[in-house]
Amino acid sequence: MTKTQEIETKLRKQFAPYQLSVVDDSESHRGHGGFREGQSTHFNVLIRSEAFAGQSRIARHRAIHAALGAELIASIHALALDVSD
Amino acid sequence: MTDAATQIKDTITNNDVVLFMKGTKEMPQCGFSSRVAGVLNYMGVTFSDVNVLADEAVRQGIKDFSDWPTIPQLYVKGEFVGGCDIITEMTLSGELDTLFDQNGVSYDKDAADKIRQANG
Numbered sequence: 001m002t003k004t005q006e007i008e009t010k011l012r013k014q015f016a017p018y019q020l021s022v023v024d025d026s027e028s029h030r031g032h033g034g035f036r037e038g039q040s041t042h043f044n045v046l047i048r049s050e051a052f053a054g055q056s057r058i059a060r061h062r063a064i065h066a067a068l069g070a071e072l073i074a075s076i077h078a079l080a081l082d083v084s085d
Numbered sequence: 086m087t088d089a090a091t092q093i094k095d096t097i098t099n100n101d102v103v104l105f106m107k108g109t110k111e112m113p114q115c116g117f118s119s120r121v122a123g124v125l126n127y128m129g130v131t132f133s134d135v136n137v138l139a140d141e142a143v144r145q146g147i148k149d150f151s152d153w154p155t156i157p158q159l160y161v162k163g164e165f166v167g168g169c170d171i172i173t174e175m176t177l178s179g180e181l182d183t184l185f186d187q188n189g190v191s192y193d194k195d196a197a198d199k200i201r202q203a204n205g
Contacts, residue, residue, distance in 0.1 A: 057171045065154055073154045078117065081170050 003040040003076070007068060011047060014067035019048035025080075041077040053085040089146025097160045101190055102132035105147045106157040110134040117169040118157040124176050127200065129193040130185070162188045177201055 008022045023044045052060045060083040108114030110122045137144035151165050159166040175181040
């Protein structure tokens with residue numbers, strides 16, 4: 001399973017989103033901090049789920065961090081989140 | 086508390102606006118840190134920058150302290166506000182202005198409006 005698929009799978013399981021996009025944006029960071037040749041280091045996530053209704057921005061991000069797990073997050077350099085209900 | 090936690094607590098208690106970032110506000114070392122420092126600089130906000138790359142204990146310490154796995158992290162009046170995505174969203178929505186207003190942090194309202202006009 002690629003890291004992209006791993007992120008998608010975990011988010012779908014936890015939040016049952018009606019819209020989800022996980023993009024491995026690593027290549028566009030070539031030459032910048034955190035880029036590692038051949039590795040997935042930068043991700044852009046767009047997620048829309050009713051599970052986030054009524055939650056603060058911080059609470060939404062924390063819920064995603066928890067769903068992905070510390071190990072996965074520690075293995076990547078950047079995780080850009082666009083979260084809404 | 087660990088030494089790093091004590092140091093972080095002191096920093097956010099003694100400074101109204103603190104940005105924990107990679108690099109410095111004059112020379113950010115990461116695009117995400119650069120974006121938040123750039124917004125604060127452009128809005129004319131007086132803030133303290135803490136370069137987490139200069140101290141491994143603080144780099145890990147701030148993640149534990151905030152229960153937040155990524156850098157940058159913005160604190161206003163001792164309260165955690167968010168990271169790059171959240172600050173960007175709050176800047177564009179005007180929530181950051183409101184937060185500064187509520188906490189007596191001075192900033193250039195016209196500059197904030199210009200950011201919104203350029204990204205509207």
